[in-house]
Amino acid sequence: MSGFTEVVIDPIATTGVLSAKLWIRRGSGDDPLGQRGGHQLLGSVLSRGCGPLDHVQLADLVEGCGAGLRCDTHEDGILVSLKCTQNDADRLLPILGWMLQRPHLNPAQIALEKELSLQALQRQQEDPFQRAFDGWRQLAYGKGPYGHDPLGVTADVEALDQNQLIALAAAINDGGSVLALSGTIPEGLQDILQGLGDGEPQASSQGESAVDNGSQKLGQTSTLNSVETEQVVLMLGQATLPHGHPDDLALRVLQAHLGSGMSSLLFRRLREDHGVAYDVGLHHPARQRSAPFVMHASTGVERAQLTLELLMRSWEELLDSVIEQTDLDLAMAKFRGQLAHASQTTGQRAERRAQLRALGLPDDHDRRCVDQLNSLSGVALKTVALQHLKQPILSLCGPASSLSMLESVWGDGPFHSAEA
Known part of the structure; x- marks a missing residue:
């Protein structure tokens, strides 16, 4: 499985702080029908064990360094955010590669994150603003990529299991990924990244993204x-x-x-x-x-x-x-x-x-x-x-x-x- 498709380095004078953003080009817009919410659930589980670290060891490593790590799923991609000191970069940056290549997808952690997703969906249904936007989105995009919230749909999320997440994870980097680093760049960065970003640069799918207004129902406004x-x-x-x-x-x-x-x-x-x-x-x-x-x-x-x-x-x-x-x-x-x-x-x-x-x-x-x-x-x-x-x-x-x-x-x- 290939690593990062592109690496962008943005040196900025800071007091030894480094921000890393990994954008994986597969988001909720790539959820298969019947699995709406799959990429959001996958994204949330990525930080619950990967590579040689289980969820406890991963949390201990990140928190022990005083760093921050989170995953957010958007319509167009999964965004993994890491903020740490330059001195801890050699210990923490490999986590981003492991998330792409070796996620654990532990059934217990999937069940935990799945329950959190269902609770969030329930809260959304109690919010008139969210309900109005969901209605607009469904009418504007129908079953198109933007026709549902990244959190998914309750019935689909309830049916998601480990096998489906394994299939999504196997294709997670098919569209490529971008790692951007900004701040104080640590010495020996190339050595740190070596072996994590072995993918060949791929053409972006921007040219293929024609203006697509989904499947709005004719006459319904x-x-x-x-x-x-x-x-x-x-x-x-x-x-x-x-x-x-x-x-x-x-x-x-x-x-x-x-x-x-x-x-x-x-x-x-x-x-x-x-x-x-x-x-x-x-x-x-x-x-x-x-x-x-x-x-x-x-x-x-x-x-x-x-x-x-x-x-x-x-x-x-x-x-x-x-x-x-x-x-x-x-x-x-x-x-x-x-x-x-x-x-x-x-x-x-x-x-x-x-x-x-x-x-x-x-x-x-x-x-x-x-x-x-x-x-x-x-x-x-x-x-x-x-x-x-x-x-x-x-x-x-x-x-x-x-x-x-x-x-x-x-x-x-x-x-x-x-x-x-």
Whole structure:
């Protein structure tokens, strides 16, 4: 079994601290049907014994060095994070290779992590925000790679066993992996890594990740999730573009304009001008395939109709109006600030470098985006919106009586009849 496909080294002057991020290019988007949640469960078990160390010995080694080790499963990959001192790197970095090549997958540890996953899924069902997003995601992506939460689906997780995880682990590095190191690089690093990263560089699958909006049902533009509560959660959005697509930068500027900070359009309109929302924002994460671009708001039952009308109006303005230059300048300044803020720590730097490589993007992708900002105009943003944001879908979670009324408002609006 091959080791790391790529190694990225980012020397930064620190007080002897090293951050390592291993991005494995297989995440919940690669869960087989009937095994949704499999890669999340696999990721959680990787740190419970690998190579020559069982779960107790592994914990003792990491904690004895005062280090931190964790695994997080995302839609596009499993991210293993290690933070330690440069003096302990020779003892701890081999763990990352063992996770790829020699995971233990002990049945007792699988059962423990499986129970934790089921508890987390139960908590999600008690969260109206999560239920609204699950409804939106299922309508937008159907049975596609992004159609379920990385945690999985309760029925599938309950059925997972050691044999299925063994099969997933055997293919864990089929898509390749990226190890990014940032901070004080220890002497003799090549010797430490020798034998762990013997794989040949592989081409990224970015070129194969065509814009794929899943399997949205024809003609269906809304989904309702009835919960007897005084709160209504609204999500309005569309599956859009992969990270790195030529039009993605324009969408990220629109994200900053709509949902970044208290000066954003949604915050000012819904919170300050009308006082209708407890929480408001816009979700547009970096994804290998078609990323969600979703406005979200939570409000009281009595203000739900106005909240929906304001969200619809804000979305319609993206298609009908050109952003004023002052608002565009502010959005661009926010975008630059977000990039700077997200690269302050060694952990952030290593994670971003690993993510960019995993997505098949150059190391200086963010700098190139900043350089391209000046070429964007309000007209260009409107053009991108008209091309990629014409078919939003709505997800609602709240009491049945409110949902019925809101569905009627949505049906009378400009989007419900858009061709899927």
